[in-house]
Amino acid sequence: MSAAAGTVSLGPVRGIRRAKDTGFTVFLWTCAVLALVPLTWIAFYVVSKGIGALSWNFFTKEPAGPLNPQEGGIVQSFVGTGLIVGLATVIAVPLGILSGIYLAEYGKGRTASAIRLVAYVLLSTPSIVAGAFIWALVVVALGNFSALAGGLSLVVLMWPIVAIASEAVLRLVPQELREGALALGLPRWKAIVRVVMPTAGAGLLTAVMLAVARALGETAPVLLTALGNDYINTDIRAPTDAVPLRVYDYARTPVEALHGFAWGGALVLLAAVLFLAISTRVLSNRQQKRIA
Amino acid sequence: MSDQTVVLGAGAPARVRRSRLIDRGFRGTTLVVGLGLIALLALMLVELTTGAWRTFDAFGLHFFVGTSWNPVSGREDFGALPFIFGSLVTSGVAIVIGVPIAVGLALLLNQVRGSIANPLTVFVDILAAIPSVVYGLWALFVLKPIFDSSVEPFLIGTLGKVPLIGALFRGKAQGPDLFTAGVILAIMILPIVTAVSREVIAVVPRDLREAALALGATRYESVRLAVLPYARSGIVGASMLGLGRALGETIAVSLVVGNTPRIGWSLMQPGATIPSWIASSFREATSVGLHRSALLALAVTLVIVAFFLAVLSRLLVRRTAELVSGPSADEVLTEGIYPRAG
Numbered sequence: 001m002s003a004a005a006g007t008v009s010l011g012p013v014r015g016i017r018r019a020k021d022t023g024f025t026v027f028l029w030t031c032a033v034l035a036l037v038p039l040t041w042i043a044f045y046v047v048s049k050g051i052g053a054l055s056w057n058f059f060t061k062e063p064a065g066p067l068n069p070q071e072g073g074i075v076q077s078f079v080g081t082g083l084i085v086g087l088a089t090v091i092a093v094p095l096g097i098l099s100g101i102y103l104a105e106y107g108k109g110r111t112a113s114a115i116r117l118v119a120y121v122l123l124s125t126p127s128i129v130a131g132a133f134i135w136a137l138v139v140v141a142l143g144n145f146s147a148l149a150g151g152l153s154l155v156v157l158m159w160p161i162v163a164i165a166s167e168a169v170l171r172l173v174p175q176e177l178r179e180g181a182l183a184l185g186l187p188r189w190k191a192i193v194r195v196v197m198p199t200a201g202a203g204l205l206t207a208v209m210l211a212v213a214r215a216l217g218e219t220a221p222v223l224l225t226a227l228g229n230d231y232i233n234t235d236i237r238a239p240t241d242a243v244p245l246r247v248y249d250y251a252r253t254p255v256e257a258l259h260g261f262a263w264g265g266a267l268v269l270l271a272a273v274l275f276l277a278i279s280t281r282v283l284s285n286r287q288q289k290r291i292a
Numbered sequence: 293m294s295d296q297t298v299v300l301g302a303g304a305p306a307r308v309r310r311s312r313l314i315d316r317g318f319r320g321t322t323l324v325v326g327l328g329l330i331a332l333l334a335l336m337l338v339e340l341t342t343g344a345w346r347t348f349d350a351f352g353l354h355f356f357v358g359t360s361w362n363p364v365s366g367r368e369d370f371g372a373l374p375f376i377f378g379s380l381v382t383s384g385v386a387i388v389i390g391v392p393i394a395v396g397l398a399l400l401l402n403q404v405r406g407s408i409a410n411p412l413t414v415f416v417d418i419l420a421a422i423p424s425v426v427y428g429l430w431a432l433f434v435l436k437p438i439f440d441s442s443v444e445p446f447l448i449g450t451l452g453k454v455p456l457i458g459a460l461f462r463g464k465a466q467g468p469d470l471f472t473a474g475v476i477l478a479i480m481i482l483p484i485v486t487a488v489s490r491e492v493i494a495v496v497p498r499d500l501r502e503a504a505l506a507l508g509a510t511r512y513e514s515v516r517l518a519v520l521p522y523a524r525s526g527i528v529g530a531s532m533l534g535l536g537r538a539l540g541e542t543i544a545v546s547l548v549v550g551n552t553p554r555i556g557w558s559l560m561q562p563g564a565t566i567p568s569w570i571a572s573s574f575r576e577a578t579s580v581g582l583h584r585s586a587l588l589a590l591a592v593t594l595v596i597v598a599f600f601l602a603v604l605s606r607l608l609v610r611r612t613a614e615l616v617s618g619p620s621a622d623e624v625l626t627e628g629i630y631p632r633a634g
Contacts, residue, residue, distance in 0.1 A: 017510055024512035028403070031396030032412060033344060035486070038479045041418050042430045070508070095325055102322035115326045117606075118333050123596065124602035125336075126532070130590040133336045136343045140584065156336070188312045191320035216425025220542035220567065241306040244425045248543055251429050262355020266426045277421035278611050281414070282322060 019031040033143075046266050053264025063230050072258045076232045080147065082242035083234060084226055085215050087151030088158055093208050093246060096162020100207070103163065104170035105192055116167075122160040130156040131221030139225055147233070147240035150226030154218060165210055169203030170196060172288065203287045206280045212274035218271060219244035243269050310584075330378055337595070344589035346582060355589060361553055361569075362447075363576065364584040370586040371411055372593060374553035378470065378563035379594075381479035382545060383538035385474025385559065387479055391531045394485035400513060401486075402493045420483030428544035431476040439475075440466050444560055447471075463560040468550030471559040476544050488533055492526025492612045493519060529608030536601040540594065542567035566594050 003120065057073045064072030099119070103112055134153040141144055173196050181191035219242075227239040228249065243265050250262035347355060351370055358371020397416070401409045444465035452461040496519050504514035520527075549564025551572045564572075570587050577583040 015514070021512040024515070026311055028396050028400040031393045032400055034393050035397050035419070035482055039415055041434070042422065042426065045430055045434055046426060047366075060374070067592060077553060095328060096608050098322045098325035099329055102319075102326035106322060107321055107326065109412065111323070111327075118330045120606065121599060121602055122329065122333055124536050124598060126542070126567060126598055128540060128570055128582075129591050129595050129598070130336075132574075132588060133339055135578075136584070136588055137335075137339050140578065150587060159332065163326075170468045187315045189315050192318075210485035213421060217421075217425065219423070219425045220571055223543075223571060227575075240384055244543075247429060248547070249427045251425075251432055251547055262339075262429055269423055270426055273421050273423055274418060277417065279415065 012120070016064055023138060024103070043270075046263060046270050047265035049260065050265075050267025050270075051100070053260040058261070058264055060124065062104050062232060066255070071254055074241075074246050077232065077241045077243045077246040077265065078230060078268075079232050080226070080229065080245075081216065081243045082228060083236065084150040084222060084242055085154065085212065085238060086116040087236065088154035088215055089146065089212055090207070091260075092155045092158035095167050096159050096211065097204060098171060099159070099163035100166030101197075103167040103193060103194070103249035105188075114161065116143060117165075119163050122156070123164065127157055127218055127225070128220040130204045131224035134221070138182035142237075144237070145236070145239040147226055147236040150222045150240060151236070152240070153225045154215045157221065158215055158217065161214060162207050162210040165207035166200075166204055169200045169207060169284075169287070170202065173199045200287075200288075204282050206287070207275045207286045209280045213273050213280070216276070217244060217273050219248055223248065236277075300345055300499050303424045308363070313483055327522045340592050341521065343591045344585055346585040347589040350449075353392070355586075356593070359553075359555060363573075363580065363586070366581070368586075370589070372566070372584075372590055374555050375564055375569045375590060376567045376593065377555045378549065378553075378568075379539050379565040381470050381475055381559070381563065382473045382549065383535055383567055385471060386477035387535055388478075388529060389475060390478035390481045390534060391485055394534070395489050396528075397482075397486050398489035398620060399517055399519075400494055401490050402519075403511070416486050419479075420487070420604045424480065424541060425545045427476055427480055428547035431472065431544055432547045436468070436472050437466065439472050445468070446613055448560065460559050463558040465560060468552075469560050470549060470563045473545045473549040473563075473565070476548060477538045477541055480541060480544065483535050485530045485534040488530035488609065489523070489527050492530065495521045495526075495613060496522045523612055525615075526612030529605040529612070532601045532605035532608065536605070537600050539565075539601075540567060542571050542599055544573050551604040563605050566590050576595065604630040 005136060031292070046279050057071060059078065060075050061071075061073035062076050063069070063074065070243040098113065103116060106112075107115065131153050133156065134149050138149040138152055142149070166216075177195055177199060178191055181195040182188065186194070223245055226242060226245070228245045229239045233240045245264045247265040247269065250258040254261075312512070338559055344613045347370055351358065353371055355370060357373055358369065358370050359373045360371050361374070396411070401412060401430045404412075447461045448463070448465060453457050500518040500522075501514045504518040506513075509517060545565050546568035549568055551566060552562040552565050554561060555567070570590055573583075574587060577587050
């Protein structure tokens with residue numbers, strides 16, 4: 001315990017000591033304000049500028065020509081995001097939950113800690129690295145950008161998230177439930193599938209939602225692998241658009257009318273991600289209360 | 293819990309044998325999928341390094357210290373120093389601005405009552421969930437104009453005249469620059485640094501602080517004497533986690549940094565970071581071997597730094613947890629899985 005960082009004479013609190021304490025309190029509250037300013041500011045801009053762009057065309061039309069850009073929409077981005085994120089979810093969720101089951105139910109000793117460490121390392125891997133990896137592995141090998149590559153780059157990011165989050169919620173399930181199930185003669189796997197997983201139910205759902213929320217907003221890995229597309233594409237072997245890609249593209253275009261579309265895309269993205277993030281919070285709070 | 297199903301009765305009937313087989317199969321499947329994570333990481337490392345090998349082979353150390361980047365066939369020259377420089381500078385600015393605010397906020401969250409702390413925590417969580425492209429859009433259309441018109445001229449006019457550090461604040465205020473990129477990164481790393489700092493501060497035993505307060509210490513003194521000495525290594529770990537995020541951030545940075553390879557003192561000049569450069573040149577590089585290899589070498593450079601930071605921050609957070617025998621580093625770092633911008 002090396003706590004003795006210094007000594008203070010603890011006389012009456014006044015003068016320099018009081019000033020320091022007041023200064024400290026002011027500093028803490030300033031930090032809170034400084035943290036809240038960008039949030040409210042961003043939310044304000046995205047909503048006020050984005051709402052104007054939302055129209056029937058925005059959700060149902062492909063981009064119009066350069067003469068009348070404001071008459072087009074970005075439907076191909078919504079379809080593409082659905083395709084890419086859907087693909088990634090279908091692959092990453094079973095993998096993640098099975099890894100989580102191993103870590104929570106069977107994992108002991110070196111193997112489990114190695115897997116856990118690797119999951120954390122993957123979690124802190126910059127997303128562009130996941131993109132570059134799939135770019136080199138899939139895009140270059142197959143010779144073209146594709147929704148499949150986009151989905152795989154998101155799998156790299158989602159798998160460790162689902163694994164770690166589902167391990168955490170499975171561990172919340174009381175040990176007595178497992179013992180009870182085993183005592184009744186259920187084999188281990190059935191105890192896990194029929195008793196442990198249903199008990200963790202909502203928690204597992206939050207693990208999935210966390211990962212989907214993350215994947216929805218990812219731009220860099222999808223850019224390197226799915227590239228983007230001006231038209232609706234449902235072929236997983238072809239370049240595909242996504243909402244974040246479209247926002248990124250329109251942010252950089254000199255065409256003023258399209259900046260509004262960028263804000264519109266950002267608004268939709270923000271709404272979706274926040275909806276997932278907030279319901280994740282609510283669900284996991286409720287789950288913790290239910291189990292405890 | 294025992295790993296084996298206890299079988300009652302001597303000659304196990306076929307049904308039990310089959311059930312035991314399924315049990316083992318299930319366990320085996322989860323193990324294989326779990327090991328799949330290790331295989332994924334291994335595959336990623338192998339794929340990136342073999343892809344980058346041509347570049348390391350051709351340029352060797354020159355890749356890390358060279359300052360020119362030329363993909364033109366026949367005159368190829370790949371030096372990554374300007375990007376390493378840009379990444380370090382923007383992340384440095386992010387840490388200098390972001391960490392004090394994050395730690396202050398974490399201390400506040402540990403001091404105030406739940407009715408104030410809970411909404412604040414939710415706000416910080418929301419900040420963590422905002423996609424990076426939304427930060428980028430805002431930075432480009434809202435933050436940058438304000439920085440160009442007032443913040444940067446002010447800094448150039450005041451700090452720019454101070455000896456030594458003045459060199460950081462010279463040049464023209466207009467246009468993309470490293471400083472704006474650093475500020476948007478500071479905002480983006482705030483949630484993760486706050487969340488992890490808050491956790492490590494929360495594990496400091498309450499009685500220590502209360503003892504300090506009981507002895508007549510002010511709140512500031514109790515924090516300085518009883519909280520920070522314990523939480524210090526954890527806070528450093530949290531900052532490294534933030535640094536890792538900042539180094540890997542691509543889209544928001546690439547929208548405001550200018551993507552111009554450049555090395556120089558002033559923060560008011562454009563630059564390029566490793567991720568922003570990969571994102572801006574992968575298109576041309578997809579079909580050109582050496583150029584592609586050079587971009588993968590950039591990715592490898594990023595991976596090395598990020599892995600080093602991840603392991604270091606884990607060790608530091610664990611040290612705080614061990615010091616006070618609180619939650620494991622795993623539990624604290626689970627904060628990191630909340631959706632982050634990428």
